[in-house]
Amino acid sequence: MRLTHRIVVVGGGVLGTMHAVMARRRGYQVVHLEREAEARGASVRNFGLVWVSGRRAGAEVGLALRARELWEELGGTVPGLGFRPAGSITLATDDAELRVLKEAAALPDADRRGFELLDPQAVRQVNPALRGELAGGLLCRADAIIEPRQALPALRGYLNGNGYEWRPEREVVEIAPNAVRDHTGAWHQCDLVILCPGATFTGVTGRYQAFLARDRVRRVRLQMMQTAPLAERLTTAVANGESLRYYPAYDLPGRPQLPPVPPVAERTRAQLLLVQRADGALTIGDTHEYAEPFAFDVDEDAYDHLRARAEALLGAPITRIQRRWAGVYSEVGPLVVGRALYHRSEVEPGVVLVTGPGGRGMTCAPAIAEETFR
Ligand SMILES: Cc1cc2nc3c(=O)[nH]c(=O)nc-3n(C[C@H](O)[C@H](O)[C@H](O)COP(=O)(O)OP(=O)(O)OC[C@H]3O[C@@H](n4cnc5c(N)ncnc54)[C@H](O)[C@@H]3O)c2cc1C
Numbered sequence: 052m053r054l055t056h057r058i059v060v061v062g063g064g065v066l067g068t069m070h071a072v073m074a075r076r077r078g079y080q081v082v083h084l085e086r087e088a089e090a091r092g093a094s095v096r097n098f099g100l101v102w103v104s105g106r107r108a109g110a111e112v113g114l115a116l117r118a119r120e121l122w123e124e125l126g127g128t129v130p131g132l133g134f135r136p137a138g139s140i141t142l143a144t145d146d147a148e149l150r151v152l153k154e155a156a157a158l159p160d161a162d163r164r165g166f167e168l169l170d171p172q173a174v175r176q177v178n179p180a181l182r183g184e185l186a187g188g189l190l191c192r193a194d195a196i197i198e199p200r201q202a203l204p205a206l207r208g209y210l211n212g213n214g215y216e217w218r219p220e221r222e223v224v225e226i227a228p229n230a231v232r233d234h235t236g237a238w239h240q241c242d243l244v245i246l247c248p249g250a251t252f253t254g255v256t257g258r259y260q261a262f263l264a265r266d267r268v269r270r271v272r273l274q275m276m277q278t279a280p281l282a283e284r285l286t287t288a289v290a291n292g293e294s295l296r297y298y299p300a301y302d303l304p305g306r307p308q309l310p311p312v313p314p315v316a317e318r319t320r321a322q323l324l325l326v327q328r329a330d331g332a333l334t335i336g337d338t339h340e341y342a343e344p345f346a347f348d349v350d351e352d353a354y355d356h357l358r359a360r361a362e363a364l365l366g367a368p369i370t371r372i373q374r375r376w377a378g379v380y381s382e383v384g385p386l387v388v389g390r391a392l393y394h395r396s397e398v399e400p401g402v403v404l405v406t407g408p409g410g411r412g413m414t415c416a417p418a419i420a421e422e423t424f425r
Pocket residue numbers: 061062063064065066067084085086087089090091092093094095096097098099100101102221222223224247248249250251254255256273274275336337377378379380381406407408409410411412413414415
């Protein structure tokens with residue numbers, strides 16, 4: 052790949068925006084095109100979790116830790132990211148879940164993740180809002196929180212000025228050597244195109260399906276909700292024992308002994324993650340739907356389950372749900388041998404497609420963009 056001066060980034064989500072940040076750091080001029088007036092994809096619909104705790108040992112946790120460093124560094128110069136090194140607690144409510152937490156706390160890389168096993172009293176010392184029945188918790192000091200609804204405009208504000216041009220409401224419809232054309236007919240000349248279309252695999256990205264098929268990139272739909280602001284602060288992000296069934300870090304000897312989850316959690320692939328926003332609201336999720344066509348409506352049974360789980364851990368009713376939404380991300384297929392952590396390919400000379408980071412995309416975006424330039 053030959054880099055010279057001017058880069059067009061397509062896609063205003065976190066991957067596109069972090070590529071713009073890393074390109075500007077290297078002195079390239081950037082034109083940043085987004086089809087919507089403001090990004091509306093997975094990057095603004097997520098928890099804002101910079102999530103190191105559940106990552107697989109080795110390359111995956113390495114990528115997440117590097118990204119976490121970059122988020123913290125950016126958080127120091129861009130206060131609008133709302134970066135908070137809050138950590139997280141994954142909670143056990145029975146002996147089988149506690150056993151998995153103990154095994155995780157004994158992992159060789161537990162120190163890098165900042166893992167510490169807590170008894171119920173210690174859990175409440177760290178996060179006094181957790182008043183429900185608990186068997187214990189796993190503190191992860193490396194986990195952090197950012198504000199997804201603010202982060203992208205804040206990063207663009209930081210980039211704004213010489214060398215960076217944000218062009219919303221421009222859908223890229225054609226890619227030619229050294230230029231892209233948007234739907235208004237305008238051409239944008241460049242030396243390199245970085246295409247970050249998120250989970251949109253039609254339109255201009257449609258012609259690169261064969262590259263995506265190589266990594267079996269697929270799409271996943273999630274349901275989320277958010278409460279009205281709470282006066283009490285939660286000092287950490289929170290996950291429940293259902294998450295031990297899904298995250299690769301917890302693929303440990305105790306996992307097969309975990310009891311089955313209730314049918315609604317099984318059907319909707321639900322796990323509880325709970326993050327407090329800067330204004331006090333609680334973002335609560337999530338579910339996982341893999342079969343397309345996706346539902347166009349949201350499933351209230353899943354919300355009832357997540358609400359009950361949240362109230363059990365907090366030991367109190369949660370405030371009124373103010374917002375509900377669903378989001379879709381793309382991820383590299385789980386059945387690929389030597390599975391990459393995300394998809395990157397040079398789909399044409401001078402055109403690089405980056406997508407498929409899955410449920411770790413918000414976490415890893417700065418490190419993925421750094422790797423593209425490396
Ligand atoms: C509900 C939910 C919760 C999540 N929680 C977390 C979390 O807490 N932590 C974490 O690490 N990850 C999380 N993820 C995953 C993470 O959000 C995604 O991996 C990440 O945001 C993907 O970023 P992206 O830039 O690739 O995609 P997107 O955010 O979808 O952005 C792609 C952008 O490209 C634009 N676009 C597409 N085609 C064109 C075109 N032709 N021309 C111009 N623009 C175009 C789209 O309009 C869109 O704005 C979550 C995802 C969801 C859905």
